[in-house]
Amino acid sequence: MVVTGFIHHKPSLNKLIALVLSMGSLGVGYAYSVFAHTRELDILTWNTMLRGFVNSNMPRRALQSYTEMLEQSRNVPDRFTFPSLLKGCALSLEFKVGKILHGQVVKYMLHSDLYIETTLLNMYAACGDLRSARLLFERMGHRNKVVWTSMISGYTKNHCPNEALLLYEKMEEDGFSPDEVTMATLVSACAELKDLGVGMKLHSHIREMDMKICAVLGSALVNMYAKCGDLKTARQVFDHLSDKDVYAWSALIFGYVKNNRSTEALQLFREMAEGSNMRPNEVTILAVISACAQLGDLETGRWVHDYITRTQQDHSVSLNNSLIDMFSKCGDIDAAKRIFDSMSYRDLISWNSMVNGLALHGLGREALAQFHLMQTTDLHPDEITFIGVLTACSHAGLVQEGKKLFYEIEALYGIRLKLEHYGCMVDLLCRAGLLAEAREFIRVMPLQPNGAIWGSMLGACRVYNNLELGEEAARCLLKLEPTNDGVYILLSNIYARRKMWNEVKKVRELMNEKGIQKTPGCSSVVIDNIAHSFLAGDCSHPETAEIFIMLRQVKEKLKLAGYVADTSEVLLNIDDNKKEESVSQHSEKLALCYGLLKSKIGGRIVILKNLRVCSDCHTLIKLVSKIYQRQITLRDRNRFHHFKDGSCSCRDYW
Ligand SMILES: [Zn+2]
Ligand SMILES: [Zn+2]
Known part of the structure; x- marks a missing residue:
């Protein structure tokens, strides 16, 4: 074209630029060089170029070119110039530029053009100025379905779901019927309100209208039902979607996690990762990681970690932070530490998760070392950091360090002490057996003690009798x-x-x-990605016979090693044999035996318990860790116990 001189033929030039631009960001560079070398550009060429920049997600370049156009050429913007520019402002959230452009729209007498008005409205809504958007909407001489939907969507995206639903009523009064996009927006509004009733009404309206459920509407419906806690319907809608996008998968997985149904969340994630071509997004991954943490499912946690290492190019900071949290909650503090060490950038949450993780695992000195390391960075500790630090001192019996740090929190770091910090101090004193000092501390503290504080006191009184x-x-x-x-x-x-x-x-x-029932103790152990739960004396497991044979073997082996059942916590005045029988079938013992039977030899066994572990189970597991040469991790309601070579990381205080 340069040789033939066609490059000076405006319509051909515009076609060339439009063609190259459609090739994506590489094309943009080339188009721009053609464009920059052309003299006397007409408005059509400028418009093509501006649109190209915006569509290639380079909105700032578009705005810059527009300024060049006004300065360097005699061209006057027309009705095709502004929509791209306003879209660019919406994309880059350039609110001030958007307002200036609005002024120019008026100056060039284009303000009653419906298309320009709609893009103006979208720009205001995207930048969060709903008042201006609504004002524009009210003044519009003619509104079509797109305008109504834009305004409703503006409300939903800016977290004003009630306004969105109210406007929809008006839309129908005005005789406009919604399309899929309108409905998706409204359903999202219900999700935010967690209003299942209105959501269901919209859903049946969609059915009545025989509307095609596109991917966007489908995932909005799944998300709405999941957010409202109706997972059964969410699942039904999901299963019937012909076109499932990543948002639909994520919404359902997230819904399961939020409703404490992590096992189903993980099952669905496996289907997604292995059975479909869908690539999970960060929302999916974060939900899955927190499912693993909730279940204490280390095996799946590791699998998810492998999976994202294989498939994601880079781990974001929040992804790494949730991995640290998951690994420490699943009992593998070393893996948490490895993730932490591998991060090139760490934020406050990374440090806090690490300090807190180490503290919960009873690694007090390591947690304090981490805290001191943190102070060599330019991050400042916050109140959560100090909860970790004090917990660390408490679990490691570092009374003097803890007291010193406690008084430094306000004096040195300027952080206001919260009830949690006082709670940590009470716990620290109680664990060290300084019960009278703890009682005095509670008496003089400026805040009203809460249940957790009295709970620490009561727990310590049990230990110290x-x-x-x-x-x-x-x-x-x-x-x-x-x-x-x-x-x-x-x-x-x-x-x-x-x-x-x-x-x-x-x-x-x-x-x-008072009608209060004792919460039954329940322990679970994960074998081959399936959590097996046991209650005390539970015979419902299909392999009960094997489990009880194992239990008998364990007890015989342990008795030879000098184990005597500790029945001091049995609440009944019955003879000692019966007492022994009642503690011998505690849920954590059954879970432990199943773990010994089913996990690979030498592998770590991770048990989760909903209540505090009793002293007999604690003693028994310590001995098993020695005699069977197994590392056993038990997460009870308060903390982790790592059993290894006959001792526990809690040093018998919990
Ligand atoms: Zn027990
Ligand atoms: Zn322990």
């Missing part, structure tokens, strides 16, 4: 949490240990009177 303070703590705790069954149990433990059977009976009667 302090009746008087224990009764007081239980009384205060029951005032705050009258239905907390754990309080009654701990108090009974204290009485039972002193053989005060009358008091044990009184507590039981009080529980009956």
